[in-house]
Amino acid sequence: MSVTTDCADYEMLLHALADGELDAGHVRDVETHVAGCTACAERLKAIQTLRSAMADANLREPAPAHLRGRIEALFPAATEAPRAASIPQEGPVRRWWRSFIGGFSVGAALSAAATAMLVIGLFTTSQDQQIADEVVSAHIRSLQAGHLMDVQTSDQHTVKPWFNGKVDVAPPVIDLTAQGFTLLGGRLDYIDGEPVASVIYQRRKHVINLFVAQRLGTARTTVLTKTIQGYNVRHWTEQGLDFWAVSDLAGDELDEFVQKISAALRPPAAS
């Protein structure tokens, strides 16, 4: 039964597709098969239904406060030491920041980012604050059904020309699929009243919007790190372009993304 064998081969790939673990080539292959196979289409649907039912259920209770206390007590030295020693930005802004997003994620985002790049961090101009708010709103808007992409393709050579004539820059479109960030497509957005190119990537189920414009916020050679409404935001300037990356991805993974984009822009191969 060649059909059955075929479907058996696709079983794992259906899960990988639902988990966002396939590269563009395999995605096309599996989707083609699913389009022509009712049984596999139903299997895929079943996997997706289960995944979303699990996502909807509250399956995770946070660590109890007394456990957190016990763990923190393991590092008395760290707790007592002046935080300013490792994070020079300690100050009113930082305190406000901490109370805003609460606790340790700032430290994590900072230390992770610091290993990758020097972080200027928390102190930003009010203009940057406003743009950061806007890119987060644009990101959230883009997640609503059907709003994510104007051009949907994993082919960088299709995405890049699509922006011609729509924005006044040629945004670099870098394929990082091999490095775990799948290129999904592109979208035209408006930030600060100007048309802005957004190149869309995905890691697992997390969407990353990378906004690119000629002038969008304060130019900075070091990465600005922010968290707004639970979304991580990174901003930096390279090759005369301002980049804003927004995602619900963990801070260290978004830093990795920024690093990869940044690295791809720098060598002679930069587009």
Place this chain on the structure above:
Amino acid sequence: MASDATAEQDRARRFRDAALPYLDDAYALARYLMRNSADAEDAVQECYLRALRHFDSYRGPAMKPWLLAILKNVCYAEFGRRGKQETPADLTDSDPVAEDPIWQEPQSTPEAVVLRKQDDATVRRLVEALPGPFREALVLREINDLSYQEIAEVAGVPVGTVMSRLARARAMLRAAWNAADGTAQAPARSAAQSAPSAAAATGSVS
């Protein structure tokens, strides 16, 4: 001496900043592996102690899978230490049951696509009732949100094994899900013997 102390403080602080954000993730995994909160708390505390001790060997970039790998070893070591009481005998991937091709199960009916409504507590119990390696893979994927590669690192198995465990875990969960009436006890099979495998309890830090 003073500089040693400073270096030690600095190290502890770096570890704290890097590892503490994953406390909720660690607790969630421990909760599903140990299946009760007291043991989960002890396992998480032991995990952070070990992780701090081995922090010098940490090369990054991903702290979460590194930490969860240590936690998994702690949990399995605990089951190993308890020995027979917990009967950590387990379905492994070589178990004939696990080899059942999922695609032969009667899934290709419309009813198989639909899931009955279950409350959160029931779903948690169903996940807890999955046999060890399958529960571990599913929790790492759906609750800790790790990639296949990261799950492979934590579980210490190839990515292909992760994929087959996940497929199997989802098939078992789906079956138990639709069989559960929301009040029944331990609906999934093998609940009593699904503690993590003692065989894997090397306790070593990779």
